[in-house]
Amino acid sequence: MARVPGPTIADIARAAEVSTATVSHALNGTGRLGDGTRRRVREVAAALGYGAHRGPRTRTLGFAVTTHAGWTWDFAGVAYFSRLLTAATSAAHARGYALTTLPAARGAEPLWHTLAVDGMLLLDSPEGDPVLRALRARGLPVVFDGRPAEPRPGDVWVDNDHEATTREVLDHLAGSGARRIALHSAFGREFYTAAVTSAYTRWCSERGRVPLVVPFDPEDAEGRAFDPAFAAPERPDAVYSLYDPGGRQVLAAAARHGIRTPGGLLLVCASEDPAYAEAEPPVTTVTLHPERIADAAVSALVNLIESGHTESPGQYTVPASLRVRASSLPPDMY
Structure with missing residues (x-):
């Protein structure tokens, strides 16, 4: 493996989001800098290995879910992210890279400025993403799972066709008799x-x-958010839930209101959790195919790192699939 050159002052300036002159003053003990700025620049330089011997190292990709960056939550406990992470690890290893998974936790912000990776795979990057801002300042290659909220020319992302998938789900529910979805x-x-x-x-x-x-509220295990809707005279007769635990929340709320599923309520949930297939009733799910997304995203990121470009910047589309089960069918069809 080739020897990796050490970081330059320009690299440190990008990572710390300061000028090269500020970096020079901070490292040399000169200039009129605040103690906090001088200390931060030196910490960034140390984290990047400035001035240290840097021999051969394993090429590394970073992996982060940033839709709720700064909020401590276990994204690896969500089936979609867990399956995508496993597939991305395998895809990275197959291409000679390690994969480092970053936490979604308060206090993790300095990692984005100092993390020693060759490129980053960002999942569900939201508007104003501070993680993306730090990575762009460092000039690191980035590929997105899910279209970034504020894409730039040359950005690369892998996503599903959410318009087509949503219409397929709603047409399916309407075809099963739903009038209020x-x-x-x-x-x-x-x-x-x-x-x-x-x-x-x-x-x-x-x-x-x-x-x-x-x-939707991830803490709403009993589905209390549905109480007003289910108690209304014209209550919904079908629900499409976008998040992994949402289907269980809907079923819990329906049970509390004495609504049968199906029969009284049809249900589709976007989830990769295999437990939905074993539920009573078995729940219709939308799979976004995280394994295929992971492979496409890792391939695009490696191409960016090794060649500086991809064949086609923009979106790589992975079709989603509707897996129909009893929860979204009329009672006479199951």
Whole structure:
């Protein structure tokens, strides 16, 4: 493996988001800098290995879920992210790279300025993403899982066709007899949530239906957010939930209100959790195919690192799939 050159003052300046003159003053003990600035620049320089012997090292990709950056949560416990992480690790190893997974936790912000990686795979990057800002300042290659909220020319991302998938789900529910379909959404600030919600609103408008968006809360295990809707005279007779635990929340709320699923309520949930297939009733799910997304994203990132470009900047589309089960079918069809 080739010897990796040490970082330059320009590298440190990008990572610390200061000028090269500031870096020079901080490292040499000169200039009129605040103690905090001088200390931070030196910490960044040390983390990057400035001035140290840098022999051969393993090429490394970084992996981070940034839709809720700064909020401590276990994204590896979500089936979609867990499966994508496993697949990305295998894809990276197959191409001669290690994969480092970064935590979504308060206090982790300095990592983005000093992490020694060759490129980053960002999942669900939201508007104003501080992680992306730090990586761009460092000039690191980045590939996105999910369209970034603020893409730049040359950005590369891998995503599903959320418009087509949403329409397929809603058409399926309508074909099963649903007349009042609610969307369980409005939580994240990433492109996925916005794209599906917009597609749902357009679908309803085209058919003269009144949209109903029920807010998702990951802590709402009993599905209390559905209480007003399920108690209303014209309650929803179908729900499309966008998040992994959402299907369980809907079933819990329906049970508390004495609503049978199916029969009284049809349900589709976007999830990779195999437990939904074993539920009672078995729940119809949308799979976004995280393994295929991971392989495409890692391939694109390695190409960026090794050649400085990809064959086609922009979006690589991985089709999603609707796995129909009893929860979204009329009672006489299962």
